[in-house]
Amino acid sequence: MINHDVVVIGGGLAGMRAAVEAAERGADVAVVSKMHPVRSHSGAAQGGINAALGNREDDAPENHAFDTAKGSDYLGDQSAIEAMCEDAPNQIIWLEHRGCIFSRMPDGRIAQRPFGGAGSPRTCYSADVTGLVILHTLWEQLERFNIKVYEEYFATGLCIEDGIGTGLVAYNMRNGELELINAKATIFATGGAGRMYLKTTNGYASTADGMGIAFQAGIPLMDMEFMQFHPTTLKENGVLMTEGARGEGGHLLNAAGERFMFKYAPNKGELASRDVVSRAEWTEILEGRGIDGCVLLDIRHLGREKILERLPQIRELAMDATGKDAIDEPIPILPGAHYTMGGIETDKWGATRVPGVYAAGETACASVHGANRLGGNSLLETIVYGARAARHAVDYIKGVGTVKPSVRTLKEQQDKIDRLLSRNSGERGPALRHAMNKTMSENTFIFRDQKGLQTAVDELRRVRKAFDETCYVMDKSKTFNTDLVNTLETDFLIDAAQCLAKGALERTESRGAQSRTDFPERNDEQWMKHTLAWRNNGDDPKLDYSRAVEITKWQPTVRSY
Numbered sequence: 001m002i003n004h005d006v007v008v009i010g011g012g013l014a015g016m017r018a019a020v021e022a023a024e025r026g027a028d029v030a031v032v033s034k035m036h037p038v039r040s041h042s043g044a045a046q047g048g049i050n051a052a053l054g055n056r057e058d059d060a061p062e063n064h065a066f067d068t069a070k071g072s073d074y075l076g077d078q079s080a081i082e083a084m085c086e087d088a089p090n091q092i093i094w095l096e097h098r099g100c101i102f103s104r105m106p107d108g109r110i111a112q113r114p115f116g117g118a119g120s121p122r123t124c125y126s127a128d129v130t131g132l133v134i135l136h137t138l139w140e141q142l143e144r145f146n147i148k149v150y151e152e153y154f155a156t157g158l159c160i161e162d163g164i165g166t167g168l169v170a171y172n173m174r175n176g177e178l179e180l181i182n183a184k185a186t187i188f189a190t191g192g193a194g195r196m197y198l199k200t201t202n203g204y205a206s207t208a209d210g211m212g213i214a215f216q217a218g219i220p221l222m223d224m225e226f227m228q229f230h231p232t233t234l235k236e237n238g239v240l241m242t243e244g245a246r247g248e249g250g251h252l253l254n255a256a257g258e259r260f261m262f263k264y265a266p267n268k269g270e271l272a273s274r275d276v277v278s279r280a281e282w283t284e285i286l287e288g289r290g291i292d293g294c295v296l297l298d299i300r301h302l303g304r305e306k307i308l309e310r311l312p313q314i315r316e317l318a319m320d321a322t323g324k325d326a327i328d329e330p331i332p333i334l335p336g337a338h339y340t341m342g343g344i345e346t347d348k349w350g351a352t353r354v355p356g357v358y359a360a361g362e363t364a365c366a367s368v369h370g371a372n373r374l375g376g377n378s379l380l381e382t383i384v385y386g387a388r389a390a391r392h393a394v395d396y397i398k399g400v401g402t403v404k405p406s407v408r409t410l411k412e413q414q415d416k417i418d419r420l421l422s423r424n425s426g427e428r429g430p431a432l433r434h435a436m437n438k439t440m441s442e443n444t445f446i447f448r449d450q451k452g453l454q455t456a457v458d459e460l461r462r463v464r465k466a467f468d469e470t471c472y473v474m475d476k477s478k479t480f481n482t483d484l485v486n487t488l489e490t491d492f493l494i495d496a497a498q499c500l501a502k503g504a505l506e507r508t509e510s511r512g513a514q515s516r517t518d519f520p521e522r523n524d525e526q527w528m529k530h531t532l533a534w535r536n537n538g539d540d541p542k543l544d545y546s547r548a549v550e551i552t553k554w555q556p557t558v559r560s561y
């Protein structure tokens with residue numbers, strides 16, 4: 001049995017930032033991660049991290065907060081947004097003081113580039129490899145504090161005893177044993193759920209694990225219907241072409257060579273928010289003005305030197321996948337599943353409804369992104385909310401004695417694994433995952449309607465039942481049983497997908513990333529409330545709308561760019 005004061009599940013940016021904050025505050029903290037932290041998906045983040053430093057133009061945290069609230073289509077909780085934007089400049093300096101190498105302006109100050117939906121250039125970056133650079137900075141801090149990392153440990157269950165969080169159960173992938181990890185505070189930082197879709201910018205590990213574990217333990221998921229589709233992904237493999245490409249001045253063209261975005265967003269054009277740009281692209285494609293199901297991202301006019309200095313990675317990624325060199329040719333792109341705005345419900349300290357259980361980063365929904373996230377705000381959320389969750393957790397554990405080891409949860413998790421391993425026939429995890437991916441991609445993509453969403457809800461119910469009653473794992477071995485791990489991930493993805501589809505079906509309005517062709521308008525009178533999805537004993541998730549959207553300063557108005 002393992003014991004720590006604070007255990008962070010996940011070694012991406014949110015997880016490592018939380019762990020370092022807890023260590024700086026003197027807590028005994030450990031990280032549990034299904035992969036080496038530096039391989040976490042955060043390392044794929046390209047374009048940058050927002051903070052109102054005002055290095056290029058006058059700026060203030062309040063402007064940043066306004067842009068974020070507007071970008072959220074007024075579904076974001078404004079005090080959570082304000083907390084994030086106010087702390088952003090401090091966190092950038094915090095990172096810089098720990099050696100993070102940001103790109104610079106000629107006068108030596110941190111460079112900032114324009115991003116979609118932002119009133120001024122406020123995205124700090126390291127060329128187009130920002131996530132990787134911050135990830136390595138935090139990893140050095142983990143080493144500095146000698147923080148214990150349980151690597152290749154796959155969390156399967158959350159322990160709750162007498163109403164408080166008491167740690168987790170994790171599957172040691174090296175020897176196939178389940179272990180009980182007792183903790184006075186547990187922080188989920190397990191990343192997003194992009195793998196619900198057939199094509200996504202997300203890596204193979206973005207499988208909703210934290211969301212599924214929390215949901216199965218009785219913690220609600222919030223606003224799951226809001227899935228972000230990024231406007232510029234490669235058709236061949238779903239890989240992202242950063243928004244930084246448009247931030248640096250890239251154009252979007254249709255088959256006629258027209259910069260179509262000004263039809264949809266007369267003021268901002270290509271730099272409108274992502275939901276607006278993705279819908280515009282998809283409309284062009286559906287109405288026959290695309291090329292082979294794509295539109296074009298054109299950065300040729302930026303010139304070779306600027307492309308090689310600021311966008312070297314995406315040039316290479318595009319060359320590898322399409323054979324086209326962005327210096328000489330436009331790149332075919334289309335919208336793709338990118339970011340999970342919803343997640344484990346938390347307050348503005350990252351605390352869930354269960355004392356001692358926290359969530360931060362993409363797995364969480366502190367409601368800073370609402371119905372649509374602005375580019376550059378996710379990296380910021382991982383850093384600000386990772387630190388906030390740890391700060392709260394360290395204060396919380398001061399009032400906790402020893403926690404009761406949840407042998408009960410250990411047994412439940414062992415039974416679940418034994419069930420999957422003991423069956424020798426039935427449905428296989430990969431087939432169920434494919435069925436889920438297919439219905440999600442067909443019925444819960446950019447434009448949605450009642451018929452398609454009902455189809456998704458019905459199909460996901462079938463998939464859920466098949467998983468619970470018949471799913472089996474062929475590989476019975478103990479060492480690095482990826483068949484078993486992938487099947488456990490599929491279980492969590494199905495939970496997330498069910499919450500998304502059901503939430504989208506019930507929300508009879510269009511807001512941010514949720515675009516209903518049968519309810520094309522935003523309906524503030526009825527829908528200024530969050531969707532909470534609760535586990536319902538294997539039935540469709542139970543939805544409740546008891547949490548209203550919090551407004552501090554900015555009343556909803558017509559949102560245009």
Ligand SMILES: Cc1cc2nc3c(=O)[nH]c(=O)nc-3n(C[C@H](O)[C@H](O)[C@H](O)COP(=O)(O)OP(=O)(O)OC[C@H]3O[C@@H](n4cnc5c(N)ncnc54)[C@H](O)[C@@H]3O)c2cc1C
Binds near residue numbers: 206
């Ligand atoms: C291609 C791409 C580019 C992006 N670019 C930007 C950008 O420029 N700016 C921006 O703001 N945002 C960007 N984003 C979004 C941003 O990168 C992510 O939202 C953010 O990095 C998520 O960080 P995280 O720490 O929450 O999760 P992750 O980095 O995904 O880390 C999750 C961690 O949890 C661990 N884990 C998961 N499940 C388990 C389990 N069951 N047991 C144990 N450990 C587990 C994993 O091992 C991993 O260490 C981008 C996203 C993508 C996909």
